[in-house]
Amino acid sequence: xxxxxxxxxxxxxxxIAVIVASLLxxxxxxxxxxxxxxxxxxxxxxxxxxxxxxxxxxxVWTLSNFETVxxxxxxxxxxxxxxxxxxxxxxxxxxIAAFAAYAFAWMRFAGRRAIFSIVVGLLIVPLQLTFVPIxxxxxxxxxxxxxxxxxxxxxxxxLPFAVxxxxxxxxxxxxxxxxxAFLDGASYWTAFWRLALPLSVPSLASLAIFQFxxxxxxxxxxLIYLGGTPQVAPLTVRVxxxxxxxxxxxxxxxxxxxxxxxxxxxxFFALQRYFVRxxxxxxxxx
Amino acid sequence: MLERRGGLRPWLYTGPALLMLAFFLVYxxxxxxxxxxxxxxxxxxxxxxNYRFAFSSxxxxxxxxxxxxxxxxxxxxTVSGGLVIAVxxxxxxYESIAKALIFLPQAISFVGAGVIWRFVYEFRPRVGLLNTxxxxxxxxxxxxxxxxxxxxxxxxxIVVGIWMWTGYAxxxxxxxxxxxxxxxxxxxxxxxxxxxxxxxxxxxxxxxxTIAVVTTTLIISVLKVFDLVYVMTAGQYSTxxxxxxxYYELYINRHNGRAAAIAIVLVIAIIPVMILNIRRFQExxxxx
Numbered sequence: 001x002x003x004x005x006x007x008x009x010x011x012x013x014x015x016i017a018v019i020v021a022s023l024l025x026x027x028x029x030x031x032x033x034x035x036x037x038x039x040x041x042x043x044x045x046x047x048x049x050x051x052x053x054x055x056x057x058x059x060v061w062t063l064s065n066f067e068t069v070x071x072x073x074x075x076x077x078x079x080x081x082x083x084x085x086x087x088x089x090x091x092x093x094x095x096i097a098a099f100a101a102y103a104f105a106w107m108r109f110a111g112r113r114a115i116f117s118i119v120v121g122l123l124i125v126p127l128q129l130t131f132v133p134i135x136x137x138x139x140x141x142x143x144x145x146x147x148x149x150x151x152x153x154x155x156x157x158x159l160p161f162a163v164x165x166x167x168x169x170x171x172x173x174x175x176x177x178x179x180x181a182f183l184d185g186a187s188y189w190t191a192f193w194r195l196a197l198p199l200s201v202p203s204l205a206s207l208a209i210f211q212f213x214x215x216x217x218x219x220x221x222x223l224i225y226l227g228g229t230p231q232v233a234p235l236t237v238r239v240x241x242x243x244x245x246x247x248x249x250x251x252x253x254x255x256x257x258x259x260x261x262x263x264x265x266x267x268f269f270a271l272q273r274y275f276v277r278x279x280x281x282x283x284x285x286x
Numbered sequence: 287m288l289e290r291r292g293g294l295r296p297w298l299y300t301g302p303a304l305l306m307l308a309f310f311l312v313y314x315x316x317x318x319x320x321x322x323x324x325x326x327x328x329x330x331x332x333x334x335x336n337y338r339f340a341f342s343s344x345x346x347x348x349x350x351x352x353x354x355x356x357x358x359x360x361x362x363x364t365v366s367g368g369l370v371i372a373v374x375x376x377x378x379x380y381e382s383i384a385k386a387l388i389f390l391p392q393a394i395s396f397v398g399a400g401v402i403w404r405f406v407y408e409f410r411p412r413v414g415l416l417n418t419x420x421x422x423x424x425x426x427x428x429x430x431x432x433x434x435x436x437x438x439x440x441x442x443x444i445v446v447g448i449w450m451w452t453g454y455a456x457x458x459x460x461x462x463x464x465x466x467x468x469x470x471x472x473x474x475x476x477x478x479x480x481x482x483x484x485x486x487x488x489x490x491x492x493x494x495x496t497i498a499v500v501t502t503t504l505i506i507s508v509l510k511v512f513d514l515v516y517v518m519t520a521g522q523y524s525t526x527x528x529x530x531x532x533y534y535e536l537y538i539n540r541h542n543g544r545a546a547a548i549a550i551v552l553v554i555a556i557i558p559v560m561i562l563n564i565r566r567f568q569e570x571x572x573x574x
Contacts, residue, residue, distance in 0.1 A: 011377075014374060014377055014378065015378065017374055018371075018374050018375055018378050018380075018384050019384075021371055021374075021384070021388065022383070022384045022387045022388060025387050025388045025390070025391065025449065025452075025453070026387050026390075027415070028402045028403060028405075028406050028415070028449065029390065029391070029394075029402055031402070031405055031406070031415060032401060032402045032405055035405060043413075044413070045412070045413070046412055046413065047412055047413055047414075047415060047418055048405075049415075096302045096303050096306060097303060099299045099300070099302065099303065100299060100300040100302070100303035100304070102299060103295075103296045103299035103300045104300070107295065107296040107299070108296075109296035109297070112296070115300070115304070119303075119304075119307060122307060122311045122312070124506065124556065124559075124560045124563060125311050125315055125553075126506075126509075126510050126549070126552050126553060126556060127510075128510065128529055128532055128548075128549045128552055129314065129315050129318050129549045129550070129552070129553055130310060130311060130314035130315065130318070131314075131532075131536060131545070131549070132314070132317075132318055132321055132536060132542050132545050132546045132549065133313065133314040133317035133318055133321065134310065134314050135536070136328070136542070152306075152310070153310060155306055155310075156306045156307065156309065156310025156311060157310060157311075159303055159306055159307055159310075160307070160311070163303060188295060188299075213393060216395070217394065217395030217396070217397075217398075218395075219395065219396060219397055219512075219513045219516065219517070220512050220513060220516075220529075220533070223533070223537070224533075224536070224537070235397075236395050236397045239397050239398070239401065240397045240400070240516065240517050243397075243400060243401060243404070243517055243518075244520065253401050253404070253405075254401065254405070256401070257397075257398050257401035257402065260394075260395060260397060260398050261394045261395070261398040264393045264394050264395070264398075265390075265393060265394065267393070268390065268393035272386065275393070276389075276457055279392075279454065279457055279458065280457070280458060280461050
């Protein structure tokens, strides 16, 4: 055996370990995705892996589960609700946070450091701590079960992380470009729109993906402020209810889950780099 | 020049954010503290009655036990698993694919993960993956109702949690490992250090801060764990956790006082970790 072969051979256990780990992580999701396309009868009687034995036998596959969940179980409406909840709840906090982060980074004012520390400190407030009082206020002013209430709540909850991330990014932009802009008579307002925002597109993108996925995947906040009414319920709430209520129709769960996961997975595959950057920025960087 | 004093201006820029934070985070935190001393409808003062419930009622005691199990098993396995996989994938060419696969569950919701794992845990041996594999490996073994058997249910949920969060630890550790200067590893390799020794004497010490960060983040999230339990068992079969009991008191039992007291208990559990985090933040700020 050549030296090279010995080295390749010594790496076999490594490859096995990595591949087994990858498969362990892949198989559960793959199973549900495969199941979603099988006939109700097949889902009930055999495991999803049996379908893989005859992958080209088209009689094995069907879209009927998707038709049923979208129409009869109204997941179509839930999908629309999820978009309707998530898009404003992503844009709103990022805008509000960008203004604040800009001031924390480039303006000098009394208590700047202290206030920023408090904002960062709020990162660790468990949302549970806020539910009872806000739920009562919402009930009193009549916005429980409305999208507006949920948008505002997600904005408030998303702000600490957004301000923290953007303040660090704005603060790391080169000082001279702001100095020369101000020397040329640019106002803070112009510098914000013409310099700070355009230079921060990658950070804004990471943040937007983060917040988007957070809100899209959120169950608890939606449960508290929206309740279970189908008119307003997002996918997470609707699917969570189906899990406990479908009973005899449990074969529809995989299709429902696939619909709930489709958007996050698309976002993930298309924008993985920004997503990872957001996660890293949130935890490793100062 | 740059640092000219702004007068009113900074408050116009920070105002909307500070108002939102004050209303959604600061005010309710203080109000919850007050409500925790009031009765079901927040009308009468009841002293420590809600805390007596929060610390001694059977559902809460069960929740404490389960959150502790989560804390121990979920945190250690996720951190060590993420770390080991990060070291391993660093040595193969298809690193990015392996990382993407393991990281994938981070993108989906707990609800989606709940459905996925219900099919893994399904009781019927020819339908549920886990029971199929086990009964094939050990002929004569009876299938187990993983989610409806009080002995296994919490552990079954913890496995799902680990499946969801290992990718998070992996991605962060992987980035930290790539930050270790090449020369150090080269020098160790020239000295003939084994992979095992390099792991313990170079990798782990060099990224110890990152390990601490990931561990505290996971501890905080595990103390608040809710969605998975809600979707998969609704807290039945001895799987109840603190956050689930709080939801129950607020929404099903409609007892504001108890819900508030449970929230405060949750905060008390998180405070030590929070202090660690803030201290780390100040250290980093000082170094800037």
